[in-house]
Amino acid sequence: MSVLPAVLAALDSGAVEVVDLTTPLQESTPILQLPPPLANTSPFRLEELSRYDDRGPAWYWNDIHTGEHTGTHLDAPIHWVTGKDGLDVSQAPLRTLVAPAAVIDVTAEVAADPDFLLQIDHVRAWEAEHGPLPDGGWLLMRSGWSARGDDPVAFANADEDGPHTPGVAPECARWLAQESPITGFGTETVGTDAGAAHGFDPPFSCHNYLMGANKWGLTSLRNLDRLPATGALLIVSPLPIVGGSGSPARVLALVER
Numbered sequence: 001m002s003v004l005p006a007v008l009a010a011l012d013s014g015a016v017e018v019v020d021l022t023t024p025l026q027e028s029t030p031i032l033q034l035p036p037p038l039a040n041t042s043p044f045r046l047e048e049l050s051r052y053d054d055r056g057p058a059w060y061w062n063d064i065h066t067g068e069h070t071g072t073h074l075d076a077p078i079h080w081v082t083g084k085d086g087l088d089v090s091q092a093p094l095r096t097l098v099a100p101a102a103v104i105d106v107t108a109e110v111a112a113d114p115d116f117l118l119q120i121d122h123v124r125a126w127e128a129e130h131g132p133l134p135d136g137g138w139l140l141m142r143s144g145w146s147a148r149g150d151d152p153v154a155f156a157n158a159d160e161d162g163p164h165t166p167g168v169a170p171e172c173a174r175w176l177a178q179e180s181p182i183t184g185f186g187t188e189t190v191g192t193d194a195g196a197a198h199g200f201d202p203p204f205s206c207h208n209y210l211m212g213a214n215k216w217g218l219t220s221l222r223n224l225d226r227l228p229a230t231g232a233l234l235i236v237s238p239l240p241i242v243g244g245s246g247s248p249a250r251v252l253a254l255v256e257r
């Protein structure tokens with residue numbers, strides 16, 4: 001049997017499962033909140049145009065109002081100043097959008113410390129157990145944070161010092177960007193950077209290094225607990241917004257059961 005019919009047969013039999021890693025997009029979907037005077041993105045909103053009425057007797061449709069970085073979304077290199085000469089979201093290589101997924105589970109560490117930062121040693125330990133990070137693949141950080149996803153206050157987890165959410169240590173971000181074979185890094189939190197990343201050197205170091213290396217980010221992922229450490233195939237479907245810095249995306253994974 002050639003390959004694609006075998007994949008379809010495996011989907012039919014349940015030998016391969018499609019897992020949805022996407023946060024539903026609605027007005028309550030949590031978004032990043034930057035402090036004044038910085039600009040902030042818009043929450044998602046539907047604006048009804050007609051619903052089988054005199055505005056449109058046989059059809060229902062809406063305008064959508066959203067930021068590029070609302071909900072589960074893809075960060076393009078051009079999003080950050082270090083990637084300003086890089087690719088926009090419409091130019092994402094197709095093999096970045098269909099690629100292997102490596103999942104590193106730091107749920108216990110994050111439960112103990114919401115300001116947990118992924119270090120190079122954590123990734124090295126993962127590689128010692130599961131083999132090298134996949135060439136051209138995604139490193140997805142499973143933190144358990146998506147369990148807070150229906151409570152915007154808990155998801156932001158902010159106090160007078162700002163948000164307390166997990167992320168990547170600056171040196172690990174640099175290493176992932178400049179020395180690892182991955183094409184992108186994904187998180188369950190509202191952004192790829194930790195909540196305290198505004199105080200890092202460089203600030204927002206995950207964006208700084210990853211975008212500067214023409215790599216990609218994925219945020220607000222869910223159901224990473226349903227993926228194996230290795231072997232899943234990630235499918236990322238952003239809108240091809242010409243000139244865009246990012247886009248809401250439907251993110252799926254194919255998983256062998």
Ligand SMILES: O=C(O)C(=O)c1ccccc1S
Nearest residue numbers: 032069075190191192193204
């Ligand atoms: O890319 C994002 O959604 C994101 O996290 C972000 C956006 C703009 C400024 C800072 C950050 S940290």
Ligand SMILES: [Mn+2]
Nearest residue numbers: 069074075246
């Ligand atoms: Mn973003």
